Amino acid sequence: MAEIVVRLGGQAGDGIASIGESIARSFSRMGLHVFGVNAYQSVIRGGHVWFGARASDARVYSQGDGTDVLVALDRQTFDVHSPGIRPGGTVVYDAEKFSIADNEVPVGVQALNVPALKIARKYTSASVLQNAPGLGAAAYLAGIPLEVLHKQLSDSFGRKAGDVANWNLGASRDGYEFASQHASVSEAAPKARGPAKLLMTGNQAIALGAAAAGCKFLAQYPMTPASSVMHWMAAHSRDVGVVVKQAEDELAAINMAIGASFGGVRSMTATSGGGFALMVEALGMAGMTETPVVVVEAQRSGPSTGLPTKTEQGDLNMMLGAGQGEFPRAILAPSNPAEAYRLTIRAFELAEAWQVPVLVASDFHLSESLMTVDRDEIDLNVTIPSLETVQPDGHDYKRYQLTTTGVSPRALPGQPGLQFVAGSDEHDEKGHLISDIHSGLPVFITMRQEMMDKRMRKLHGLVSAADPPILEGPSASELTFVAWGSTVGAVRDAMRLLAAQGRATNLLWFPTVYPLDGDRVRAMIEKATRTLLVEANYSGQFGRLLRAEAGVHLSERFLKYDGEPFSPHAIVARALEVIRHGG
Template sequence: MNEITVGIGGAAGDGLDKTGDTLAKTAARLGLHVCAYNSYQSVIRGGHIWLRVRLGEQPLHSHGDHLNALIALNQDSIERHAPEIEAGGLLLYNADRLRLDLGLREQVRSVPLPVAELTRTLGRVQPIMQNTVALGALFSLIGLEFDVAAGVLADTFRHKGQGVVDQNVGLLRAGYGYVREKFAPIGPRWNFTRTRRPFITGNEAFAIGAVAAGCKFYSAYPMTPASSILHWMAAHGERCGIVVKQCEDELAVANMAIGAGYAGVRAMCATSGGGFALMTEAVGMAGMIEAPVVIIEVQRGGPSTGIPTKTEQGDLNQVLGASQGDFPRIIIAPGDTADCFRTVVESFNLAEKYQLPVIVISDLLLSEHPQTIEPDDLSARVPIDRGQLVTEWNGDNGPFKRYAFTPSGISPRALPGTANAEHVAPTDEHDEEGILISDVFANQAVRRKIAEKRMKKLDLALQELPAPRLLGPADAEATLVGWGSTRGVIAEAIQRLAAAGLRANQLHFKYLLPFHAREAAEILARCRRTIAIENNSTGQFARYLRGETGHAVSEKILKYDGEPFEPRLIAEQVKAILEGRPRRLDVTEAEAREIAYHYLRTRLSEELRPGRLERLSGDGQGEPLWLVEIINRDSGHKQGELRIGAETGSARSWRPNA
């Protein structure tokens, strides 16, 4: 398959987002599929940002792990990423500011751009505009059409006036023309279909899904990585007829949304793990008063404040256990960007049909990474099911029983404003009419029946929700088990394993509560070896799966360094498991380098950087060591040695040159 991965590295403020967006939109308008991921590398000075944009003719299910072209916007990016460029690839950089003083892999070409010379006639050029010159050069070399890119820039800068548009297109042309004369292109012979696909993040898909489903109330408190839903909603609320309320805290967020849901509008809120912790009591309230609400929990690295700009799947235990007591809730983990749209639409219907809170659990990777999806993945015409909504009630039939005991457990719901159906929705335990049985008139029999009524709703919901299916060869050597955002990357790892002659299949879970325990157990019983793959450190889903099915997975592949899985890592680990090789938690060479960067940045000087690394068997410090040569960034001269524990990761000693 024709595909290319472009990396763009630079400091915060270097304009990476816009550069990446121009690249992605250009490719998308040509009909290519695009998947991007922005990892904020805080280990290097200046809040380094590392954006990868993968382009291909076939649908992409992850950002992959290749690097074919690098646009380096600062020296760090060259240091760190240039050695990763694969054979046949390119390194583009501004030769006026940056230098290449390290070796590249074979068949990797360096493309230094004389930006000042190229832009001399283009007016006052801001530093950030060097990116557009580099983009022009890139497009020429990888075979993306100039006119389409110029069209994207025109759309991006139109609001700033024709002058700005002309200048940017000029910068693009300068880069495009310069390399055309000097360098042979590396680009594949693309087949551009020119199918226009939306380039969208999971959070944007959640927001658009809410609009399609008729959401009228959205409340939020700013919290990464959920905030972009708030930003989209705030920018579009008026046009879409949605009240968007930024609240004083997540307690208010959840309680307001539940109040709005009780009053009869489709209401949603979103947060991350810390905010959800504050919402938990309200989640139980929605279960108890049987009010519909959709809550999106976008996980980030925990615990506590954790790593706010990094991804993790560490909040499963929290959403499963949120709030005191037993009450019905539905938990859904969408598996990709298009699924975010479908999941929100479905969640609103489930919330109203079963009159309960629906928690959609996402993560930073799924919510923030942009990718192309198919045009018909987003539709204005979606099914809307409001459940048993009573619009009038004849008082001659007696008092309205808001919590009527029914075979399904679902009771008719009347909204305030409906005549003759007045009732109180209480968080205290209550009878069919909502009259309290909590204190003075506690009643065991009524309590038992209403507790059963509430929970029974999940039995019906389970029948409606699709059961998990095993994808891939039934006789596989390993079954890779995952949930939520890892669906695509696991599927891609399975393809890599197949290419290497290893047969694996996939069992992926979207509907987490209620849980298809019987169906899952039947599938798992037939698997030869099961491997849980989770972006957390304890295997929260594997434990849940064991509780629900009695099946203990054979092995776990866990990642909790803040970065998402990539196909190669999964494939390598699965291979190691199948071959019976031990998997160790020792500090790798790349990790030792990162620890060294951190040490230099915080304790020494940014004029220094790690050079050569050597692993020592130990020198009396109780563990093997990484000996890291520390060199001067400019001169390359050795300044000293840093020793890092190869097991503990401790920065054990710094010995400057005498």
């Protein structure tokens, strides 16, 4: 397996994200597997930003460890990132902007002084071009053919092609040629292989999956890192036939989505933890009125405003407990964009089949990172059944009929003869309130219990219908990792590193975080030689859930809450510690 990591850094406004995506997309066009991380701060101009593009001829599931090519547009980038450059690596900088003393360059690393400002001045006096020579140099060092880079740049400028596009092509070519004259292609660079892959973020995959599943309405209030779900859908709203509504707040967003669902279309909202906190009461209304709705919860570091542009899996407790009283729900947790596409479709299927709210738990690391997806992993042909599950035939229609599955026939407004009222108060089978003049009377005490039982019965069906936990890797192993969500990616990479050291490990991960078949989970965990729970929060929220649902206590844990994604090497180190000393 050959892999290379290119890291580009500078100040917000330097165009780091755009040149980073150019590198990442050039790699994916070469048929390589790519993971791209866009790291930024909650400021629009200034501050330190960087982009990491990892490419390999084998699948990569995380940003990896280390850097082979570092493009430093400012001194801070060099200071922060040069210690991570691997031997044989190169740092690209411009001595006109800042200097690097010989003894500051890490051992085995080459410092390549590319005259970026001088090159840029050939084309324009504007500062917009200073990132292009570095982009060209990085592409050369990473083994990207110039024509691949330039085709990608031309495509991204698209119809805007004019002076700016030509300047960028010229300045990146100059940077490319300068590097080719003063350095050689990195030995780590993987060779092009096979047809181009798709490269998308988790949020793009979620939006695409929603549209493919038949979603017709998305209501959302801007909040990092969920906003780009809305951005993608809004940019394509006419092509995909989805109404996108930026609501006045998250209260409105989820209530609009529930209204639209009641009105007869599949609906979704997306937010982060702060917005989800505002949606909590309406989530219960969806549960009580048995109105399907899909809610994407893209977590970021909390509590409160927390770290808006940093990752965490700290909202699981909230997702599990959101809402007064008890009602059935499902929580799905994709670990990468391909799964995000598939599980978003599952979320719509489950929400509709069981008439419940379904949460898609993402996080900053999944929502905003770029990852390659094979074309055949995105199947746009999704079977989409009719939402009407009852036809008027003169019978006495009961919207909330007591059934063995807990699911009752659903009529849509506009169907003659089936009118009913969906009530957030407790109600009887016809939807009539039993909360006021009837409450406390014996027959309605019984009805209350029957309605609770009916709704909660859906959990049994959901357990069977939802994706079960998956054991990945060799069945005989020294250690079983237990993980959920985006953390699964770094664990997969760590397992490969451990295998290279002769350590067999496997992974138990949970596409469905809730509800769980506790007996099944316990049986799976009891088979493990030893376990290591890996999750990105302070208290081990998923571990607590497993303790409650499956009666297993995972005492060895690797928890992280510094806002940064897990690194495979850190997981390897912790796993070896557990294998040697504990568990």
